[in-house]
Amino acid sequence: MSRRVAVTGMGLVSPLGIGRECFAEALFGGVGGIGPIENFDAEVFKSKCAAEVRDFSAKDFISPRLLRRMDRLSQMVAASARMAIEDAGVDLASSDRDRMGIVMGTAFGATDVASRFAGTLFTEGPRRVNPILVPNTVMNAPAGHTAIELGLRGINTTLNHREGSAETAIACAAMQIREGRADMILTGGGDILSPFFFSVLERFRALSPQNNGEEAARPFDRRRNGPVAGESVGVLCLEPLESARARGATVYCEIAGWGMSGAPAPANDWPDNPDGMLRAMQAAMAMAGVDPESIDAVSAAASGGVRSDRLEALALERCFTGTRQPVVTSIKGALGENFASGGIRTAAMALGIHSGKVPPTLGLTEPITPLAMVSADSREMSVGYGLVNACASGGTCVSLLLKKP
Secondary structure (H helix, E strand, C coil): CCCCCEEEEEEEEECCEECCHHHHHHHCCCCCECCCECCCCCCCCCEEEEECCCCCHHCCCCCHHHHHCCCCHHHHHHHHHHHHHHHCCCCCHHHCCCHHEEEECCCCCCCHHHHHHHHHHHHHHHHHCCCCCCCHHHCCCCHHHHHHHCCCCCEEEECCCCCHHHHHHHHHHHHHCCCCCCCCEEEEEECCCCHHHHHHHHHHHCCHHHHCCCCCCCCCCCCCCCCCEEEEEEEECCCCCCHHHHHHCCCCCEEEEEEEECCCCCCCCCCCCCHHHHHHHHHHHHHHHCCCCHHEECCCCCCCCCHHHHHHHHHHHCCCCCCCCCCEEEHHHCCCCCCCHHHHHHHHHHHHHCCCCCCCCCCCEEEECCEEEECCEEEEECCCCEEEEEEECCCCCEEEEEECC
8 A cells, every 4th residue: 555645734843833823924924933031030041032932821721630731841732732633634533543643853852841750869869759740750651641631552762863753653654654654643752951951951062152153053154153042843634635635635745755864973973975965865855756856845954053954955965966956044043943943944945835935044155066046035836746854963954855745
């Protein structure tokens, strides 16, 4: 069995707004979600900015009985999943929930809960630990809470591949649909910001401003000096294209292919060459049976990283050598580096394919590459095929190929 995979719904909790409509209006309108940190005291940190989620009310989406047991990341995932189901026009009460599942990606999980748990455990002892915290310290808590909230009884799994976590999850979910192991899967990913997590990023010198420059997110820009941290959750509803059309659902796009590769790299660093990124893109195109000149747009993984942006630029230049080249954008200039950002970036590409728009790369004024970059303003154009790229520190590379149905 080899079924075509459709994206029929999406739910988003992001610094650009809650829900598909608010997110799309801000994204394609060139609005940025980065600003001074408000959710915790950043006085002790060198980096003062982040892309934070604000004005999110979990009680609008989640039953009170389960809400009090959920950590913040689980709340954002469960809310996004419910929005995706509603956007897809699915009636859960009449659905076969034995054939409905969830596959999520997260790079670091609920870092706020993990730090609280460890802090109490090591300073006050195990008897003082709040038992409600324990289940929320594991990576698969958001997927588990969401399955309980929505009554999903099919596949339930969580993947962790650092910055490639959500793209890997989407590929895994699409495979289940394609091979007939499930009839509907909620998939995507997300991560949150916490004081502990932010302090770790700063200690590893992973954030802007590096090299004493001005703090900002500048993907693919000559002045880039590190990413700005962000948080968000994006969840997609996947189902067979035939089923989606039979029930009259809106089909944003198809997931036509995916590619994964590995490149030698230190645990917390980047590969020395772009070969892994190139192989992932080539594998995704080969699976879909298209050549590089068929690609209309690329949603790049670039976040303003000094080395990582250069590697991806080289991979793109080697991949697209023909006379017809795709436009390239990175929405991390608006959303920061969310790590498991593939859910929200794949949703953005799906929206672009559906609406005929490519969002701008905020912060880009001096490109490091001769590729056709989209900067300043969105570009209205037909997108038949779009790639969504991910490259994780440690060497994991993933590419998703989306197409117009």
